[in-house]
Each structure stands twice: as structure tokens, then as C-alpha cells.
Amino acid sequence: MEHRLDLTLVKGLNSWMNRRWCSSKTLLCSSSSFLGAVLAVYYLFPGHCGHQFLTHHQQIPAAIELPAYPCDRKLIILYWTKYFGTADFGFGTGRAPFIECPDRGACLTTTDRSFVNDSDAIIFHARDINVNDLPPDGWRRPHQHYIFLLYESPENTNLDMLRQPLFRHYFNRTMTYRRDSDVFDLHPYGRMECIDAASPSCTEFPRTTQNNIIQADSSTSVPVNVDLTFKNRTIAWFVSNCKTNSRRELLASKLSQFIPVDIYGACKNGNNTCIDRAACDETLSRHYRFYLSFENSLCLDYVTEKLYRPLQFSAVPVVYGGADYSMYLPAGSYVNAMDFDSPEHLADHLNKLMVDDELYLTYFRWKEKYTIKRFPKIGMCQLCRLLGDPETKDKSYADMAGWWAGDVNGTNQICQPSTNFRLKFS
């Protein structure tokens, strides 16, 4: 995954602080920074507590860890596994993941396993679970929430591992991109947000029900800031995984018989190059009208950063996936390949948008009300609220693989083969 917060901390000070102030569990300082050390000194003065200090001085960088006990106990969330090699899951440790929460969430995250017994939640990234490295059985406390976290599709999940008896009633909560998760999270993928959340004409995406949609605006003047001067190339696609369950590569290849598709990266089909991510984004924004937001699996709610990249860089996404995209974006902001019965008819529509600038520009009306948030924090905020809510009921998943993949006697209900749709291309 590409996202990584720059939380490089001063390691020397960190261990100094741990020795000096955090030798007992009355303080939680699993990592720190220079300012953290200053705060720890501040903490020495009687009558003051680190948390109050933070609340009143909000300009302090988010990476700071504060002494949590005894002034104001924070709920502790332990990252048990890594997230594809990233220890802090890209969320950060300490108070960092919660600083942007509307309620500033009274939680802390840590990677320090010595807090295993004191944690309120323990997060397991399903792709990084090692069954020989789990918290010892007898140490588990009934109030603790074991969290199943995953952002890959069920088709890229080790379901056999999850089907082991050990995982029956093991996980208490799910934290995934699926809208029916206990904690719904889009952190690695992004989302479209209202510029003015208070505006009654703005819908929060992703929507949770079919109903909370606002009627599309009928305004015809579109003051969108999209420069068409050099936008005379058709479709770009930056892709490195060339053979997928969704057979998107075959769809792209069929589509290219009717409209040029410039593939960049490991699966390139010509001499197209851009030197790095920023250069590719610049090329997309300046020269191309469309981008292929083709998912590698056709699964319920599986919508990734591939959707938000073109939106952020002024191209219209041509989507292909298993989600109901009307739940994710306003109507008229994308082209759904699944709405057509053949690659040729899809290409006809795109070719029309190559020559009709006025029609093409209507696809950017969303910019009047919405903005793209690349790393939304909604999930961690929701997890923290769930842990702190006295109404939260005990829960556990008897069959995690069953919930995740929709296993019904070996048939997968959550993901579908490409042949299940109206669009035919094989």
C-alpha cells in the first residue's frame, strides 16, 4: 500500500522517556517525540495533565504521545500484527489517529505488545496473521475487542486460514471497506466528501441506504475548472497487476479495439511512460479524458483508490467493479462499464464524450459541492466511539470466512465472476 504517514520519531528520546517516565503502567508513552519530552516535563507539575495540555494547544503535531494515566484514562488499541510491513498501519501511534475525529476520540494506539492485557481492542490485519504468533489464549479479557481488519477483497484473502477452528468466535468486530462492517473504514482508499458538510444539498458518501440521495442539480451552467486545451487523448490506465479475477485486462483489451487505451506500468501496451506517480498524475490530468478504474475483483463494496485517483486528477473514471457505485459517487460523475452490454457500446459513449466538450464537462459538476479525501479517518474515529460506548454489546463471529466471503457451501456470494453481468466481453 502506498500510504505511509511520516511519523519518524526521535528514537533516543523515546527510549529515554520510556525509562524515565513510563517504567510503570501508570503512564502510557509507547513512543514519543521532542515535543513529547517537553510535555512530559510539563506533566511533572502537579495539577496538570498531558491530555488537558493537548486539548488547549491544538497546534501540537499529531504524532505526539501523551501520558494517559492517571489524569484521564484513554482506551488502548494495540496493533498486534503489522499492516504489510507497516507497524503503525499508516494511522500512526498514540493520539495521532484521533486528532481529526469530531469528538477527538479518547483513544490511543500502540504497537507495544506489553500492553496486551491492558488493551481495549487488539487489531489483526488478516493478511498478516500468523497463527503461531497470536496473544496467548489465557490472557484474553472478556471486555477486549479482537478486531478483524482487512482492505483486500475476499478473493485475495486466505480463507482456509480463517476457517481453522481456532478462529471460531475469535473476532469480536470487523473493520473493513464493507459498509456492513462493525467499523466501516476507507482509510487506504479515499472517499468523496462534502465541501460544506452542513449544506442540505450535499449527500455524504458513501451512502448507507438507497434513500439518502439528494436530487441531482438541474443547473446547466458549469463553472468547473477543467482545462481541455491539451486533453485530446482518450483513456489512460496505470496498472501493474496484469492478470486478475475480474478479467479487467481482457475488458481493456476488447475496449481498445474501439477506442485507444494507453496502458502505463508493468502491463503497458505501447511506449507510454511517466517517471513517477506525480508525473503520471500530471499526464493524466493534462492530457487524458478518461481513466480505467477497473477493480481486480468484482466484490460487494470493493471500491479502491483506483476510483479516486482520476477524480482527483481531472479525468472521468470508467468504473468496473462489484460495488453499487451510486452509493459512492453522485450520478453523472463517472461512467460505469456495467451499464453497457458490450465494449463497443461503452466505447461509443466515450468517443462521443471526446468530441462533445460541453457534455464531457458536465461530468465534473460534482466539484461544485464535493472534494476528494485521500486518507479519510472515519474508521479509527468510529472504532474509538464503539469502544467507549457503554451501549456496545458483546459480539463475536462464529465463522469469519463465512461473513467475509459469503461462503454458502463453498459458493461465494460476495464476489461474482465477470460473466454474471450484463456486460459481455469474452
Ligand SMILES: *[C@@H]1O[C@H](CO)[C@@H](O)[C@H](O)[C@H]1NC(C)=O
Ligand atoms: C497478562 O496476564 C497474564 C495473566 O492473565 C499474565 O500471566 C501475563 O504475564 C500478562 N502479560 C503481560 C504482558 O503483562
Ligand SMILES: *[C@@H]1O[C@H](CO)[C@@H](O)[C@H](O)[C@H]1NC(C)=O
Ligand atoms: C493533441 O494535440 C496536440 C497539440 O495540439 C497534437 O500535437 C497531438 O497530435 C494531438 N493528439 C491527438 C491524440 O490528437
Ligand SMILES: *[C@@H]1O[C@H](CO)[C@@H](O)[C@H](O)[C@H]1NC(C)=O
Ligand atoms: C516503441 O519505441 C520503439 C523504439 O523507439 C519503436 O521501435 C516502436 O515502434 C515503438 N512502439 C510503439 C507501439 O510505439
Ligand SMILES: *[C@@H]1O[C@H](CO)[C@@H](O)[C@H](O)[C@H]1NC(C)=O
Ligand atoms: C469477544 O469474543 C470473546 C470470544 O468469543 C468473548 O468471550 C468476549 O465476550 C467478546 N467480547 C466482546 C467485547 O464482544
Ligand SMILES: *[C@@H]1O[C@H](CO)[C@@H](O)[C@H](O)[C@H]1NC(C)=O
Ligand atoms: C449447505 O449444505 C447443507 C448440507 O449439504 C444443506 O443442508 C444446506 O441446505 C446447504 N445450504 C445452502 C444455503 O445451500
